[in-house]
Amino acid sequence: MTLTALPPIATSIFGLLAIAALLLTFVMLGSRWLDHYLYAFAAESWMIAGLSATVGIYAGYPELILIALLTIVFRGVLLPYLIWRIIQRQAADHEVEAILRPSSSLLVGAAAVIFALVVAYHIGDDLGLVGTVAVLALTVMLAMKLIGFLMLVFRHEAISQVLGLLVLENGIFLGAQILVPGMPMLFEIVILFDLLVAVACFGILVRYLRSAIGSTSSLGLRKLRG
Amino acid sequence: MTASDCLVALFAAPALGAAIAAGSRHPRVAEAANLIGSLIALAAALPLPFFAAYGDTVLLGDYLIVDRLSAWVSVCTALVYCLSSLFAIGYMRTLGEDAKLPTFYGLFALFGWTTLLAPLVNNVGVYWIAIELTTLVSTFLVAFERTPESMEAAWKYIMIVSAGISLALLGTVLIYWAGTFSLGPSYALDWATLTAAAPRMSPALVMLAFLLALVGYGTKVGLVPMHTWLPDAHAEAPAPVSAMLSGALLNAAMVGVVRFLAIANASPVAREAHVAMVLFGLVSLAVAAFFIVRQERVKRLMAYSSVEHMGVIALGFGFGGAFGTAGALFHMLGHSLNKGLMFFGAGAAMRSYGTTEIARIRDFGRHFPRIGALWLAGAVAITGAPVFALFFSEFVILLGGFDQRFAWAAYLMAALLILVFIAFLNHFRIMFHEPGEAETDAPARISAWCVTPMAIALVPLLVFGFWWPSAFWNYFEAAAHALGMVAS
Structure with missing residues (x-):
């Protein structure tokens, strides 16, 4: 079933959830405290799970309901819990130190969204999809990608960088639910497991970093150059 | 014997080796388990190109493919894995951390396993996961020595590469989306299906997906400007791991770029995709050349040489045609063997002199006549001097460039290669002939385990420099056709 044939209520719900996720990304970009950052990430994952479930119900992909449940378990509960444990264990400053002030980062983030919209509009135009939810999905996908990169660049605390990476993946996952709901399910399930392994690896590395360098800020990583 | 028997052995041996090495408490048992695993993997990989020459084999419900590209890269990977395992025995003993060796060999065999798996994967999504797995495993190998420098390298490595290949995931989603317009909402996500559907995909979407994959997997390949993790990780990892990173991992990621290029080849944007490839290749070559000129540390020198050679391979595939593709594929083999040899020599020099600086390694040839001769021969070979294999492959790539509309790029490439030759x-x-200061205290001895793999690596480099069997040529030409590199 194609996207254009869906009832308007379905596309409205998709749009609402996608925009809610994008707003939560802005919450992350603007927040000063690691805990808030983490809550916003968890909430965003729940939005994505909601989106998977709605797409599954309206577009007729029952397996997406399973993906939604797994998303809640992995991205919504397990990953935030793991990261929360890393934060607790290293007992670091819970304040995110950013290179830019939150207000300036929000502005840069807004510029990123506009850029994403322009790119998405051009592609939608090329495919004859202007005015459908596909353009919105592409915009949100690209915008979350760009904002994720902004977070990686602006923040130097190891944990906020890990969260930045997870936002990158959340963006792709979100867009994929709307654009390609029929994508093989195995792929999505394996990616969820892969994320779990990745976060576990990051957890170990953060501990090593702390013991070898004495801080988890990437500003301390300046020995290797040239 | 069939291709599937070979694959079973290819994947079972390193996996078992990893399990035994990690499970054993004894360092010697771990060494042996990894070495035997790598030898069996090599024996299983060598027949693969012969099977591939008779046609593609798809196995395990479409998830694995033995075609000319993947079979060839598997041989390169298995060779480096085997030589590095030999070298590791001599090298890792000098670190004096016997208690950590079982962990090391467990991770090392697992890393070997993931780099053998990735090129053979037929599913675009699973390939992405395989590449991600190679990163996760090798991060801990880079961080193995737990010094502040190696931790810094590991952190940069995992952050930059993970962020980079998330772009490749986006490219994967977009190319799948492009296919849904003609193939319906659900279809098999394998390379052949996408290539077949490419002519009917939206050109803009194919180009976007290709560029995302090029930048994403290109991060892992070490193309400039996404290469920043590479010199750190290669320089701080233990030498056998550096050899694997350079000779096996970079090729495994290059396979993804080439497969996406094959998809673009079948669509109207083939020309633009090749231009993008050539530009990334040239920039990589140029930036690496300048870092080689002013490099002060021996392993970083080798690392930038890897960036240079990945640039050359990207140029080969970018030039396309039978010559460009043949040269690039052959360059993969030559670079894998040669860079293994170079990292082995660099690792041995670093351990015996106890320094990473080029300026403090003096009279290497006089202190170590055998290993010195091998390392020097390797250095001459890796700069693409005649009679060695890399000269031949670079020459063929240049021919491919002159042949096409990329003559300007080929001239630039030739000039940069000459610069690298002189600088390298x-x-x-300096290391061999510059007279040292008086303080030269005798450097530590180097074990025979370290010399043997260097000698083994040099033999094929020399032989294939003189003699290119016509079977190679047929194989590469067929591969170029299969990848859509030749305009028919």
């Missing part, structure tokens, strides 16, 4: 060998002149 100048560092070796």
Whole structure:
């Protein structure tokens, strides 16, 4: 079933959830405290799970309901819990130190969204999809990608960088639910497991970093150059 | 014996080796388990190109493919894995951390396993996961020595590469989306299906997906400007791991770029995709050349040489045609063997002199006549001097470039290669012939385990420099056709 044939209520719900996720990304970009950052990430994952479930119900992909449940378990509960444990264990400053002030980062983030919209509009135009939810999905996908990169660049605390990476993946996952709901399910399930392994690896590395360098800020990583 | 028997052995041996090495408490048992695993993997990989020459085999419900590209890269990977395992025995003993060796060999065999798996994967999504797995495993190998420098390298490595290949995931989603317009909402996500559907995909979407994959997997390949993790990780990892990173991992990621290029080849944007490839290749070559000129540390020198050679391979595939593709594929083999040899020599020099600086390694040839001769021969070979294999492959790539509309790029490439030749060998002149200061305390001995793999690596480099069997040529030409590199 194609996207254009869906009832308007379905596309409205998709749009609402996608925009809610994008707003939560802005919450992350603007927040000063690691805990808030983490809550916003968890909430965003729940939005994505909601989106998977709605797409599954309206577009007729029952397996997406399973993906939604797994998303809640992995991205919504397990990953935030793991990261929360890393934060607790290293007992670091819970304040995110950013290179830019939150207000300036929000502005840069807004510029990123506009850029994403322009790119998405051009592609939608090329495919004859202007005015459908596909353009919105592409915009949100690209915008979350760009904002994720902004977070990686602006923040130097190891944990906020890990969260930045997870936002990158959340963006792709979100867009994929709307654009390609029929994508093989195995792929999505394996990616969820892969994320779990990745976060576990990051957890170990953060501990090593702390013991070898004495801080988890990437500003301390300046020995290797040239 | 069939291709599937070979694959079973290819994947079972390193996996078992990893399990035994990690499970054993004894360092010697771990060494042996990894070495035997790698030898069996090599024996299983060598027949793969012969099977591939008779046609593609798809196995395990479409998830694995033995075609000319993947079979060839598997041989390169298995060779490096085997030589590095040999070298590791001599090298890792000098670190004096016997208690950590079982962990090391467990991770090392697992890393070997993931780099053998990735090129053979037929599913675009699973390939992405395989590449991600190689990163996760090798991060801990880079961080193995737990010094502040190696931790810094590991952190940069995992952050930059993870962020980079998330772009490749986006490219994967977009190319799948492009296919849904003609193939319906659900279809098999394998390379052949996408290539077949490419002519009917939206050109803009194919180009976007290709560029995302090029930048994403290109991060892992070490193309400039996404290469920043590479010199750190290669320089701080233990030498056998550096050899694997350079000779096996970079090729495994290059396979993804080439497969996406094959998809673009079948669509109207083939020309633009090749231009993008050539530009990334040239920039990589140029930036690496300048970092080689002013490099002060021996392993970083080798790392930038890897960036240079990945640039050359990207140029080969970018030029396309039978010559460009043949040269690039052959360059993969030559670079894998040669860079293994170079990292082995660099690792041995670093351990015996106890320094990472080129300026403090003096009279290497006089202190170590055998290993010195091998390392120097390797240095001459890796700069693409005649009679060695890399000269031949670079020459063929250049021919491919002159042949096409990329003559300007080929001239630039030739000029940059000459610059690298002079700069690289100048560092070796310092290490071998510059008279040292009086303080030279006798460097530590180097074990025979370290010399043997260097000698083994040099033999094929020399032989294939003189003699290119016509079977190779047929194989590469067929591969170029299969990848859509030749305009028919």
